[in-house]
Amino acid sequence: MELFANLAHGFAVAFSPINLLMCLIGALVGTLVGVLPGIGTIATVAMLLPITFGLPPVGALIMLAGIYYGAQYGGSTTSILVNIPGEATSVVTAIDGHQMAKQGRAGPALAIAAIGSFFAGCVATVLIAVLGAPLTKLALAFGPAEYFSLMVLGLIFAVVLAKGSVLKAIAMIVFGLLLSMVGSDIETGASRMAFNIPELADGLGFATVAMGVFGFAEIIRNLDAGAEMNRDLVQQKITGLMPTRKDLVDSAPAIVRGTILGSILGILPGGGAVIASFAAYTLEKKIAKDPSRFGRGAIEGVAAPESANNAAAQTSFIPLLTLGIPPNAVMALMVGAMTIHGIVPGPQVMQKQPDLVWGMIASMWIGNLMLIIINLPLVGIWVRLLRVPYRLMFPSIVIFCAIGIYSVNNAPVDVILAGIFGLVGYWLIKHDFEPAPLLLGMVLGPLMEENLRRALLISRGDWSVFLTRPLSAVLLGIAAFLLVLTVLPALRSKRDEVFTESEN
Amino acid sequence: MADTMGHSATATRNTSVAIGFCLLAVAPQIFEFIWSIGTIFGWGAGRGPATVLISHATALVAGAPGALIGSIGGDTKKASSDVLLALIYSYPIFAVAIVTLFMTIRSAQDYVGGIVLMALALFALWASSDLQGMRGFSFGAGTAPRMFGGLLVGLGAAIALTGLLTDGPSMAHYSWRGPLFVMASIVFFALAIRPLGVVVSAFTSFLIAAMGTHETRWVETIIVGACLTLGCALLFPYVLGLPMPMFPRFLVQ
Secondary structure (H helix, E strand, O other), X not given: OHHHHHHHHHHHHHOOHHHXXXXXXXXXXXHHHHHOOOOOHHHHHHHHHHHHOOOOHHHHHHHHHHHHHHHHHHHHHHHHHHOOOOOHHHHHHHHHHHHHHHOOOHHHHHHHHHHHHHHHHHHHHHHHHHHHHHHHHHHHOOOHHHHHHHHHHHHXXXXXXXXXXXXXXXXXXXXXXXXXXXXXXXXXXXXXXXXXOXXXXXXXXXXXXXXXXXXXXXXXXXXXXXXXXXXXXXXXXXXXXXXXXXXXXXXXXXXXXHHHHHHHHHHOOOOOHHHHHHHHHHHHHHHOOOHHHOOXXXXXXXXXXXXXXXXXXXXXXXXXXXXXXXXXXXXXXXHHHHHHOOOOOOHHHHHHOHHHHHHHHHHHHHHHHHHHHHHHHHHHHHHHHHOOOHHHHHHHHHHHHHHHXXXXXXXXXXXXXXXXXXXXXXXXXXXXXXXXXXXXXXXHHHHHHHHHHHHHHHOOOOOOXXXXXXXXXXXXXXXXXXHHHHHOHHHHHHHHHHHHHHHO | OHHHHHHHHHHHHHHHHHHHHHHHHOHHHHHHHHHHHHHHOOOOOOOOHHHHHHHHHHHHHHHHHHHHHHHHOOOOOOOOHHHHHHHHHHXXXXXXXXXXXXXXXXXXXXXXXXXXXXXXXXXXXHHOOOOOOOEOOEOOOOHHHHHHHHHHHHHHHHHHHHHHHOOOOOOOOOOXXXXXXXXXXXXXXXXXXXXXXXXXXXXXXXXXXXXXOOOOOHHHHHHHHHHHHXXXXXXXXXXXXXXXXXXXXXXXX
């Protein structure tokens, strides 16, 4: 079996001492930053991107992947213990998880979250390995028209899954596309919208914008609310990590459902871990015999979203590794990291760089195992970290981000640009615009434009090519169908329901 | 809430929104003017302030209407970039500002948000106006920016329209302290990192950022700032091997 040979090769790579160390450092640092409220996953990865520059490519990507799922893990720890979701993905975990903690069952809640995540991680690892090869073959059948349609579908997904107004989400995507066009034109080399500023000639750096819109903007917004955030710490010592037999029986089916849902939503472009956890929670509540238990410490309410977000976090690597299309903003940062190390993500990576792909896949499984073994005993430290007051934390984050951005290109202008985008992000938050679709638009922009131009060049300017090529037509059809569904009033109210869940 | 405040309150509110839009309409011109002041002291390159002021003023007052009439009359003389800015960007926003005066805004958050997005898109249209368009069936450099710029104008207008037609939240409250000091800290860092090095610029930026909230206690802030600076000074250049200056240039020499 090729599959097992590949996985075995991956484990051989991942078990080398240096890569094990990278995985461990990534998972720990990710958890550390994930625990701190006010820095989301995207900002965490963007912030820590520079620290992987000096490493060999495999080690760097293993570490970044570790940071990514470590951050999610840390986010769920804080949402259970202190009711502050460190990450958007664990917002729903806080609902039931914190109730459990208040009832003195913080230990089992943390353990179930970890077990669920680990199970989901195992399934997702196998799924990536299984789907990797066939999808790579599919990718070879893709021409420019199909790529373009696929990206349209991805962006439409992002719209459907964004919260709030559909119109605003689309506007944010188009804004992102426009931003992506700053800099040199790929074909003619003409300088576009750069105003003769040499630093803009290469375009706006994705990490710069991400750090501004997600890092600085969040800090400024948090300062609005007053630096002293309401922290409802669980003071008693956490005893008895082991869940009871009943807990395990109750949560097992929820973990399986969450994993399946999360895996599917993770693969879809535009989806990702946030929506997976929301959807899993809603599903559990819908099919429960007694929905009123939710919000009062139901263990399924912790198990399902935690499994779902971890599954989605990992399966979102599939489109990146096979098609070269980043399905969400974190994966877009991964593209950035790969490019810095001279790797172009896409179907050819699997053949040309088997060490990298399979090593990374195997390291995800190892990383998840590490998170369970190491982090449960460390819970006490993470909680103590939360007592660091925000008035000391935010200047530290500002400085760390500033040094990080500077070190990417050694360009002071990048730091100022990130600051400007921080203000833009602050304005967007104030006007209820979601920044995530903007980033996705910005990432997919160059790819989309390139494929659009190429497709039209091949068809000699005939726009109908997108509908006459069957694969492309199907993809566009799905996109149109989804968009119509979202605008329909019946589904709209359902969608709003999913998103208001977190406000309970 | 608007009902209890009565008619006059909405009226004053609308005027201030309209004045805001007027300022937005000439914001690029004002920005270039402020930027051009630097050329007096020899910073940066570009036109001097007097040239900027005169050329933009003539473009706004005379050039653009002239070009408008000329284009209707079939005169295809190439307009200068200042005239184009006035035509593509400033005039539509002025028009929106005037329209705003006669509208009842039901959701200021959406209305203002939509109009500002529209302004951004118009600005992008102007910025890409000098690029080549379609050449036969192949895209020029300017085709895609214009396409998406046009799309964003439409979307911004649609969002603004929902702000007029449906009830929604009014403008959110902005505070000045946090954004001001955080921005000041970022800008200071960017300007200081090259000449002053990591140690000085990181520590000073830390203190500037800490002013962003009134809860700061200085003793602990200075201690934490010093520790962070030390940590970063060890982490980035030594552990991670990223080259950056450590100490002020004049001290090293």
